[in-house]
Amino acid sequence: MRDVVLFGHADSGHACKVAFALSLADVPHIRRHVDIWAPAASRPADFLAASPFFEVPLLLVDGVALVQSASILHEIATRTGRLGGDDADKLIRIREVLFWEANRIGMCLPQLIEARRLGADRFPPGAVEWLRSRFDVDRARFDRLIGDQPFLLGDDPTIADCAVFGYVQWVGKAGVEPSARMDAWLGRMRALPGYRAPQDWFAG
Ligand SMILES: N[C@@H](CCC(=O)N[C@@H](CS)C(=O)NCC(=O)O)C(=O)O
Incomplete structure (x- = not known):
């Protein structure tokens, strides 16, 4: 991956997860707001x-456009052989987490954040309660997935961790509580040398 440009915004967990993965995989790139x-x-x-x-996010790699954050993360891992991309068996598990995140957390937390920004009354009656109840399930499944491991799929972070971190980093903004395991994992993710705060990825 030579000529790499990432377009994003600090409020987009989808863009932040790609920025984090590029950073952890040591991919030189330009970020554009x-x-x-x-x-x-x-x-x-x-x-x-x-x-x-x-x-x-939009990632331009040597002029070729890549979109959809989960697909972009997968490209980063397989092209660099980093963040789980060097292990075909692990990539099976990674893809499962990417799809799970996109279907569950990536649908639920952004909407809860939006409901707080706009006001819950701008959502159909019952929608916020429904989203919160979905997150309760997601949080329990996160705990089941990570178990006693430091990262979702073992001792080292993979693109699966980047995907889930994209919005779980903002549980407080979404008005929901992390589990103890989730909170400890958030601390480990933020302690990684490649971590930066959202505003540092994409200054407006
Ligand atoms: N499924 C897409 C979601 C991308 C997405 O929803 N992007 C939002 C920001 S989080 C966006 O660009 N919104 C601006 C707009 O739609 O005009 C992904 O995973 O990349």
Whole structure:
């Protein structure tokens, strides 16, 4: 991976998870801020041309556009052989976590954060309670997955940890509590040398 450009925003857990993985995998790259709160038409022309839904993250690798954070993470791991990408058996488990995260946590926590930003009354009645009850299940499954390991799939972080960290880093902003295991894992993720705070990835 030579010429690598990541488009993102500090409020996007999807973009932060890719930034974290690039950092942990030591991939030299340029990061560019895209204002996701501004109308899509105002975003940079090269971004609009390459991102089909005008969403971040967008990763340009040697001019080729990669979108969808889980797919991008998988590309990073397999192309670099880092973060679990050097182990075919582990990649099976990693893909399972990537799909689980996208279906569960990546749907639930961003909406809870949005409900707090806009006000829960902007959501249909019962929606916030439903999202919170989903997170209760996700949190229990996180605990079951990690068990007594330091990271989700063993002793070392993989792209699965980056994926889950994307939004779990903001449990407080979502108004939900982490489990003790989740909290300890968050501390280990933030202690990794490649970690940076969201605003440091994508300064506005
Ligand atoms: N499923 C996508 C989600 C991407 C996404 O929802 N991006 C949001 C920020 S978190 C975005 O760019 N929103 C701006 C917009 O849709 O205009 C992924 O995993 O990458």
